[in-house]
Amino acid sequence: MKKEIPLSVPNLSIDIVDNLRECIETGWVSTGGRFITEFERKFARYVGVESAVSTQSGTAGLHLALRALGIGPGDYVIVPTLTFVAAVAPVLYQGAIPVFMDCDDTLCMDASKLEEYLKYNPGKVKAIIVVHIFGNMANMEKIMELALKYDIKVIEDATESLGTYVTEGCYKGSHAGTIGDIGVYSFNANKIITTGGGGMVVSKDQGKLEYMRYLSITAKADSLYFVHDDVGYNYRMLNIQAALGVSQLDELENFVNTKIKNYEMYRQRLSEINGITILPFKNGIRANHWFYSLLINDQVLGITRDELMKQLIEEGIQCRPVWKLIHTLKPYKGYNAYRIEQAPFYESNVLNIPCSTNLKIEDLDFVCEKIKDIVKA
Ligand SMILES: Cc1ncc(COP(=O)(O)O)c(C=O)c1O
Known part of the structure; x- marks a missing residue:
């Protein structure tokens, strides 16, 4: 299967x-x-x-x-x-x-x-x-x-x-x-x-x-x-x-620890790939590390974010871009948007990868290996 x-x-x-x-x-x-x-x-x-x-x-x-x-x-x-x-x-x-x-x-x-x-x-x-x-x-x-x-x-x-x-x-x-x-x-x-x-x-x-x-x-x-x-x-x-x-709620702290551990593992494994950066959480907070966002530099990587996403999905790895910017959506288009300059960059280049707390180590390995295979091909 x-x-x-x-x-x-x-x-x-x-x-x-x-x-x-x-x-x-x-x-x-x-x-x-x-x-x-x-x-x-x-x-x-x-x-x-x-x-x-x-x-x-x-x-x-x-x-x-x-x-x-x-x-x-x-x-x-x-x-x-x-x-x-x-x-x-x-x-x-x-x-x-x-x-x-x-x-x-x-x-x-x-x-x-x-x-x-x-x-x-x-x-x-x-x-x-x-x-x-x-x-x-x-x-x-x-x-x-x-x-x-x-x-x-x-x-x-x-x-x-x-x-x-x-x-x-x-x-x-x-x-x-x-x-x-x-x-x-x-x-x-x-x-x-x-x-x-x-x-x-x-x-x-x-x-x-x-x-x-x-x-x-x-x-x-x-x-x-x-x-x-x-x-x-x-x-x-x-x-x-x-x-x-x-x-x-009794599990929450365990879940945060697992999220942090898995994030670290992704960070280490994926840092070997030029053109992919896992977005950091900022200093001065204990972040729950809920979602893992990869920033894709397609020029360096030689493959676009969307192509990588498509191939990962074909491999059975669910991943997603960030949301469409709300000020561009039909019901919200007519409203004021103030100097939106950074958000389009992240909208085009971020890819979120599996982050559930019940992922097994072999699942994380599988995701990292598939990413490596795809970008090498
Ligand atoms: C940023 C943000 N705001 C609001 C919501 C809405 O929460 P709910 O799905 O519980 O209505 C969500 C997620 O679902 C969210 O990610």
């Missing part, structure tokens, strides 16, 4: 079945049950905040964050162009106006361009959605300084960076997602831990956090008489999702 190596798949222990059995036997399979509160408490402890609110998805969390910060029709929100579309779509759900920002070499938002934009557009922007791409971390010191100066709210999309934290500077010890006004996480199946689908929001502002919890349960003010005194959503996490979450 042909070997197939997927890009990023869940690593679920069979012990999780005990938690699921409890949900089924007790009938607590929906938006109530002990696993939800346990997961929220455990999660808050892990990232070092007082409390957390679970959601159906990271996208739902981002939408709640915008609502809680009062972002509505006509408000300007700065967003990255190089990211997954779910970081931006909720801005349009709210009738707000995205302004697309370029990335720097961490693939996260370029804080210098952000500074430049704000200098020439003071008073215009109400919020920024910063995405910590692939487990890396944006320049939060600079972004928070600008946010303070210009009175702008900051939403951290930490959906890809659970487990990443700062090790130097004024935010030393802070986890990705806990520095801005609201932080959002995802437990989608490709993330470092998964609940099948799901998300979490955190905030230092307990009022905002409770408001998001309330909105996530259809803004139900009285559960006996069904009084809803705001327009809410059905965004609350299910007990069966949280039943996976409590168990996955």
Whole structure:
């Protein structure tokens, strides 16, 4: 049988079945049950905040964050162009106006361009959605300084960076997602831990956090008489999702260690190839090393990124480019994009390779050998 190596798949222990059995036997399979509160408490402890609110998805969390910060029709929100579309779509759900920002070499938002934009557009922007791409971390010191100066709210999309934290500077010890006004996480199946689908929001502002919890349960003010005194959503996490979450959270540090180990192995093995560089994670953080991105120099390598990708896929190795830049996509084309210069380069030259925590050493060998064979041929 042909070997197939997927890009990023869940690593679920069979012990999780005990938690699921409890949900089924007790009938607590929906938006109530002990696993939800346990997961929220455990999660808050892990990232070092007082409390957390679970959601159906990271996208739902981002939408709640915008609502809680009062972002509505006509408000300007700065967003990255190089990211997954779910970081931006909720801005349009709210009738707000995205302004697309370029990335720097961490693939996260370029804080210098952000500074430049704000200098020439003071008073215009109400919020920024910063995405910590692939487990890396944006320049939060600079972004928070600008946010303070210009009175702008900051939403951290930490959906890809659970487990990443700062090790130097004024935010030393802070986890990705806990520095801005609201932080959002995802437990989608490709993330470092998964609940099948799901998300979490955190905030230092307990009022905002409770408001998001309330909105996530259809803004139900009285559960006996069904009084809803705001327009809410059905965004609350299910007990069966949280039943996976409590168990996955116990594995998180092991998963990060595996991610780091596998990254190092790829880095060493692939550094022998001229024209391929595995993108580094920045200094001053403990990165969760969620995704492994190769930067392909086709001139040196003698083969294009897309040709390499095609041949790897034919060999059963799932790999992917980064996302299409959002400001070029149909629903987002008409909006402002500020000096997008770096992102097109990464869009054209990055290739993500298998990074699941359950990869075996022979899988990693197989990927490296196939890459070497293809570029030699
Ligand atoms: C950067 C980013 N933002 C938002 C999301 C949305 O999370 P979810 O799939 O849980 O809705 C994802 C991933 O799925 C993501 O990678």
